[in-house]
Amino acid sequence: MTAFGKLIRTTAFRLTLVYLFLFALFAASLLGYFAWNTRRLITEQITTTVTAEVGELSDIFERRGLRILFPTVQNRALRPGANLYLVTTPSGQMVAGNVGALMPGVMGSMGWSETAYRRLEEQDNATHRALVYVTQLGGGFRLLIGRDLEERRRLFGIVAQAAQWSILVVVVLGIGGGIFVARRVLTRIDAMTGTTQRIMAGDLSGRLPVGRSGDELDRLAENLNAMLERIEALMAGLKEVSDNIAHDLKTPLTRLRNRAEEALAKSSCESGYRAALERTIEESDGLIRTFNALLMIARAESGQARGNMDDFDAADVASGIHELYEPLAEEDGMTLRLKTTPAPLRGNRELIGQALANLVENAIKYGKPAAQQTPVISLEARQILIEARREGDQVLLSVTDHGPGIPEGERKHAMERFVRLDSSRSQPGSGLGLSLASAVATLHGGELRLGDARPGLVATLTIPARTGAGNRLLPVPAADVPQKVA
Numbered sequence: 001m002t003a004f005g006k007l008i009r010t011t012a013f014r015l016t017l018v019y020l021f022l023f024a025l026f027a028a029s030l031l032g033y034f035a036w037n038t039r040r041l042i043t044e045q046i047t048t049t050v051t052a053e054v055g056e057l058s059d060i061f062e063r064r065g066l067r068i069l070f071p072t073v074q075n076r077a078l079r080p081g082a083n084l085y086l087v088t089t090p091s092g093q094m095v096a097g098n099v100g101a102l103m104p105g106v107m108g109s110m111g112w113s114e115t116a117y118r119r120l121e122e123q124d125n126a127t128h129r130a131l132v133y134v135t136q137l138g139g140g141f142r143l144l145i146g147r148d149l150e151e152r153r154r155l156f157g158i159v160a161q162a163a164q165w166s167i168l169v170v171v172v173l174g175i176g177g178g179i180f181v182a183r184r185v186l187t188r189i190d191a192m193t194g195t196t197q198r199i200m201a202g203d204l205s206g207r208l209p210v211g212r213s214g215d216e217l218d219r220l221a222e223n224l225n226a227m228l229e230r231i232e233a234l235m236a237g238l239k240e241v242s243d244n245i246a247h248d249l250k251t252p253l254t255r256l257r258n259r260a261e262e263a264l265a266k267s268s269c270e271s272g273y274r275a276a277l278e279r280t281i282e283e284s285d286g287l288i289r290t291f292n293a294l295l296m297i298a299r300a301e302s303g304q305a306r307g308n309m310d311d312f313d314a315a316d317v318a319s320g321i322h323e324l325y326e327p328l329a330e331e332d333g334m335t336l337r338l339k340t341t342p343a344p345l346r347g348n349r350e351l352i353g354q355a356l357a358n359l360v361e362n363a364i365k366y367g368k369p370a371a372q373q374t375p376v377i378s379l380e381a382r383q384i385l386i387e388a389r390r391e392g393d394q395v396l397l398s399v400t401d402h403g404p405g406i407p408e409g410e411r412k413h414a415m416e417r418f419v420r421l422d423s424s425r426s427q428p429g430s431g432l433g434l435s436l437a438s439a440v441a442t443l444h445g446g447e448l449r450l451g452d453a454r455p456g457l458v459a460t461l462t463i464p465a466r467t468g469a470g471n472r473l474l475p476v477p478a479a480d481v482p483q484k485v486a
């Protein structure tokens with residue numbers, strides 16, 4: 001398609017033509033109304049002048065008779081630029097005036113009429129148009145007074161010519177403006193098209209150009225750029241997850257194969273095969289847990305879990321997690337404490353419970369003070385605090401331990417998938433716990449915050465509190481409400 005063909009097919013050019021047609025139609029209607037109104041005003045002026053003069057001459061005839069009327073009409077007919085005057089006898093013979101010829105039948109019809117005429121002093125056959133009024137005097141005499149319509153015709157012609165030139169100028173300027181606007185829009189669209197083609201070719205770093213005008217194309221480009229940044233981040237995350245899965249799952253799968261091969265090569269009795277199968281099942285359960293965690297993170301990040309939102313109290317979730325993990329913590333030499341106040345929210349109870357459980361498991365695994373740093377570990381250092389409370393328009397679910405914590409520079413990195421810090425590589429796990437908690441918090445419009453407990457780590461799920469009718473927050477519990485501490 002040629003450049004001109006692309007130009008005239010643009011929406012901007014077509015809209016310009018539509019608006020141009022509407023504007024030209026409006027301008028023509030306005031000029032037409034102006035011309036018609038001008039014609040009407042001139043006609044009214046003529047009729048007013050002629051009516052006044054007819055009344056005046058009729059009054060002269062009634063008061064002073066033909067002897068005065070004839071010279072009066074003759075004197076007025078001889079003035080420069082005079083109206084049309086004609087007085088005829090009952091037989092139709094002219095006795096005074098300046099009209100040489102009229103259309104047949106004009107003097108026979110009383111009242112207003114428009115007729116062709118020729119003045120008395122004109123020798124050629126040129127005719128003009130006039131608006132005349134005929135009245136009958138006493139004795140059968142008739143009086144005609146009229147006004148030439150040349151002025152009205154000339155003024156109407158001026159307006160019509162001006163209208164033609166105006167519409168022509170409007171059309172030319174409109175088409176020129178349409179071409180200018182269409183070319184400007186087409187240039188920006190072509191730039192966007194070029195960027196999208198590079199993106200479709202695999203260059204996800206491309207971004208649509210954004211101008212300084214802040215118009216709808218700029219706003220569209222900004223939104224599309226934000227979408228492209230999100231897509232690029234997701235694709236980078238997908239690549240990273242794929243790489244991590246390939247690296248992190250290769251080891252347990254290799255162990256599975258080696259154990260099966262070892263059992264076939266070395267085991268010669270049922271007990272040996274049973275032990276090998278038990279180790280294989282244990283390793284397989286770990287792989288299944290890893291894949292389940294990945295699926296749960298995918299559900300949270302894709303928003304699929306938004307359909308299972310319910311109203312509940314975060315304090316109940318914290319109490320359930322405390323009850324579930326308290327025996328496990330005691331086996332590991334740790335103590336779980338619970339501190340809650342009413343904290344109503346709306347969300348997916350299962351996912352929030354799983355996220356809080358992951359934080360508690362991490363605290364039990366990694367929250368024990370190092371023996372080489374603290375030879376005698378105090379009772380307080382072995383405590384893990386689970387807390388659920390409401391602050392303003394947010395619900396906070398936090399887990400605090402007194403272990404080595406996470407350095408500030410590595411906290412953001414620790415929430416990525418399959419990331420295990422050097423201090424935790426000797427412990428079992430897949431590195432997905434914090435990633436799942438962060439994805440659940442994001443799903444509910446909140447975030448996961450990692451802070452310093454001095455010493456230790458405080459991991460906090462920050463989620464918007466449940467709102468009542470009219471988007472008003474539910475009342476915050478009074479300060480004297482007793483806290484449940486375990």
